[in-house]
Amino acid sequence: MGKRLSKAEIQRRAIDIRKTDLGLTEYVRLCPYELAREHGIAVHPLGGLSEMGCPEESVAFYASERPDVWSAALVPAGTGQFIxxxxxxxxxxxxxxxxxxxxxxxxxxxxxxxxxxxxxxRGCANPSSKDQEWEAEELGAELLLPLVAAYKAARERRTDEEVADLFDVSLLVARWRMNGTGARIVAQRAAAKRANFRRGR
Ligand SMILES: [Zn+2]
Known part of the structure; x- marks a missing residue:
């Protein structure tokens, strides 16, 4: 397997996917269901699996796989996948x-x-490789809330709650993107620099 992608490369890809697949800029809310549809990936509700002809045992398996702890599963099916x-x-x-x-x-x-x-x-409980899991973690987050959008929100002094609402992500994810990535610190430093500059230093 190749080397793990860089953060910069993942950021670039997220912006490209947003634009090419969904016609979105990096500053607006993205719908992951639309993205799945665009790529021909079906997203089935757990409750609807038996209606679509999925064997009862499989449905029972998904439901029993600690149903309280998982929100989504990616299932290999032939040459493709479904969610x-x-x-x-x-x-x-x-x-x-x-x-x-x-x-x-x-x-x-x-x-x-x-x-x-x-x-x-943030990711799968049972990843097949650490590097893949890290990449998916980063890209998934970048798709929903690109780092450049987090920077912009930080410059606009938006709260974590506002960012969560704007991008339709949990508060936990908003906090991670605003603070864990350093977006807020970068914005604060830039503002301090501008203030110093205005004071003629
Ligand atoms: Zn994963």
Whole structure:
């Protein structure tokens, strides 16, 4: 397997995917379900699996795989994949996990198992490789809230709550993108620099 992608490369790809696949700029909310549709990836609700002809045992398996802790699963099927969603979870969490599973698809990761997005972590509970998981984690987050958009929001002094609403992500994800990436610190330093400059220093 090749080297892990850089953060910069992942940021570039997210912006490209937004623009090419969905006609979106980096500063607006993205719908991961539209992205899945665009790529021919079906997203099935867990409850609808038996209606679509999925064997009862499989449905029972997804439901029993600690149903409280997973929000989305990426399932290999023949040469493709589909996503199963735990629709009992909050929409923002589901959006994030669908974006994460789509990131695996978009990065053309090869995997040999059903991958589950788990509670309390940003990605799959059972990744097939650490590097792949890291890449999907970064790309999934970049798709929903690109770093450049986080910088802009930081310059505009938006709160984490405002950012969460604007991009339809959980508060946890908004905090990660605004603080964990350094977006707010960069914006604060730039503002301090401008203030110093105005004071003639
Ligand atoms: Zn994953």
């Amino acid at each position: 199963v969603e735990n629709t009992s979870h909050l929409p923002r969490r589901r959006r994030f996990n669908v974006a994460h599973e789509m990131a695996h698809v978009l990065l053309e990761h090869e995997f040999d198992r059903v991958m589950f997005s788990a509670e309390g972590r």
